[in-house]
Amino acid sequence: MKFSELAANLDRMEGTNSRNELVRILADVYQASSAEELQPITYLIQGRLAPFFEPVEIGLGERLLISAVAVAYGVPKDEAARLNRQTGDLGITAQRLAPAAHRDTPAVAEVHRRLSEIAAAGGAGSQQKKLDVFTGLLADLDSVSAKHLVRITLGKMRLGIGDPTVLDALSFATKGDRSMRPILEAAYNRTSDLGLIARTLWDAGEPGLEALKVRAGHPLRPQLAERLPNPEAVIKKLGIVGVQPKYDGLRVQIHKDADRVSIFSRNLESMTEMFPELVVAASALGAQSLILDGEAIAYNPESEEYVPFQETTARRRKEGIQELAGRTPMRAFVFDVMFRDGSDLTQLPYERRFEIVEHLLAESDTLLTAPLMTTDSAEVLTRELLDNISKGLEGVVAKRLDSTYQAGARNFNWVKLKRNTSGQLTDTIDVVLLGYYRGKGKRAEFGAGAMLAGVYDSDQDEFVTIS
DNA sequence: TTTGCCTGCCC
DNA sequence: ATTCTGC
DNA sequence: GCAGAATGGGCAGGCAAA
DSSP states (O other): OBHHHHHHHHHHHHTOOOHHHHHHHHHHHHHTSOGGGHHHHHHHTTTOSSOTTSOOOOOOOHHHHHHHHHHHHTOOHHHHHHHHHHHSOHHHHHHHHSOOOOOOOOBHHHHHHHHHHHHHOOSTTHHHHHHHHHHHHHHTSOHHHHHHHHHHHHTOOOSSOOHHHHHHHHHHHHHSSSTTHHHHHHHHHHHOOHHHHHHHHHHHHHHHHHTOOOOTTSOOOOOEEEEOSSHHHHHHHHSSEEEEEEOSSEEEEEEEETTEEEEEOTTOOBOGGGOHHHHHHHHTSSOSEEEEEEEEEEEETTTTEEOOHHHHHTTSOSSSHHHHHHHSOEEEEEEEEEEETTEEOTTSOHHHHHHHHHHHHTTOSSEEEOOOEEEOOHHHHHHHHHHHHHTTOOEEEEEOTTOOOOTTOEEEEEEEEEGGGSSSSOOOOOOEEEEEEOOSHHHHTTSOSEEEEEEEETTTTEEEEOO
16 A cells, blocks of 8 residues: 555544544555555554554654754745644644645555664664655655654644554454454453554454463553542442552563563553562562562652652663662562463452462562552541551552453543542642743643742742642 | 753653 | 543 | 543653754
8 A cells, every 4th residue: 555545544534523434444444455564554543663562763753853844845944843833733734845746655564664764763863864764755755645644753643543443443344343343452452562453353363363362571551540539439439449559650560471571661661671679579479470560669668658759750761770779779569460370360350369469479578569458438448548648659549359450441440549639638729820831732822821820928928839 | 071952751 | 640522 | 431632740861062
C-alpha cells in the first residue's frame, strides 16, 4: 500500500465522529494491506513505530519539526512557526505549506523504514541527520500525506482511534462484525503488542491468538484503578473490600525468568537498569519464573519514611545509579502476582493471588508485601485512609477480593482514594487573583489557560502564590 | 566545558 | 496524572 | 460508563550553541 492511500483513509477517519464508521474505514485499510504491512500500519496509525515496550523514539518534537517543515517547503522558520500558532496543528501547517501536486508516494513500509532510520540516529550530528531524512521524506509526499506523517512523528494522530478501535477493526476485517473483539483484546492484554495481534490474526487465526500466552520477560498491560470521591462511595459500590496503601512512587512490573530479571514501567518501558537492588532481590526469590506487580519507592525502613515522589523519580536515570542506589535505595511494595513457574495466575481471585505474594516475599527485605486489610465499614475505611495519609502516603487502594487480574482494564475492581479527593480534608480557601498564564492550544482561545492565585500571609504582609 | 533548548516519560 | 467531551 | 483527546508539573539526558 502506498503511503498516500493510507493517508487518504486517515483523512476519511478524521472526517467522521462515528466510531462505527472509524472501525469500518480501518477495517478496509487492513483488508487492502499485505501481510507484511499489517504490523507497520498498526503502529503508524497509533503514532508509533513499535510496541510500547520497544525503546524506539523518533526524537523529533514540535520545535525540530517546525524547522524541518520550513526547510522542506522553502519558507522562513518564523513563518512556519507563525502559521503553526495560527492553526494549532503542525500537521495542518505542513499540509498548507506543501505543494498540492500529486506525487508518487513511497510504500507504507518504506515510510516506516525511514522513520525508523530517524529513530536510530544518535550522537554528534544526529539532529541534522534526523532533519535531513525527514525533509527528504516530506519531499516525496503530497500535502495530505505530509499532514499525517507529521502527526505520526509527533505521536498526535487526532483521529479518535485508540486501542479498542483497532481491535474492533481487526475483528471487522476478518469476521465482518465485532465477535472477535474479546479474543483479540485478551491476547492484546497478554502481549501488549497490537502489531503482533494483527499479524497473528492473519497468519494463524483464532488458535494463533489463543497460543499467545503470558510469558515472563514480556510485559502485560497493567490493571488500573478507578477513582471515587470518598470512603462511603467505595463501600456502597463494592461492599467488602481489601485495602492497601497507595504509595507515591513508580509502578513496576517485575519479571523473573530463570536467571533473567526485567522491570517494566506503567507504560511498559524497560526500567531494569535503573533499579539494580530490585533486580538482585527478584533473583533471590524462590521461584523459577514470576511476574509481580507493585510500586517502587525510595523508602527508609529504619525511620519508616517514604521519600517524596520527586526524589524517587530522580532514580529514573541512566547515569550514577550505583551512587544513588547507595544513598536512596529503592524498595518495591508488591501487591500482585500474575504468573509463577509457568502458570498464568491472572484468573485466580485477588485474595488468593495476594496470599501467594505474601508467601513468595516472606524472606525479602527489598520486595515488601503491600499490607492488606479487609473491611466493609465506611468508618474503618476512613480511618485507614487518614492513617495512611498521616504516614505521608498518597491514600489507599480498595480492591474487590474476588476479582481476577484484568490486564489493561481500568474499572471498579480497584478503586483509589486519594488525599486531595478524600472530601474530609479539603475545604474552601480565600485566594486573590494575581495573574494568569496564556496556556497552550484550545484553552488559549479563551484568552487565559490557567490562573495564578495567592493567599495572604499576615506575618509577612504579602501574598504568597499557591498551587 | 558549560549552558540551555528540546524531547520523552513519570505522575 | 487530571479534566473535558461526545456518545 | 467508555473512549479518546488535551492539558499540567517535574525529572533526566541528548545534543548543539555559547
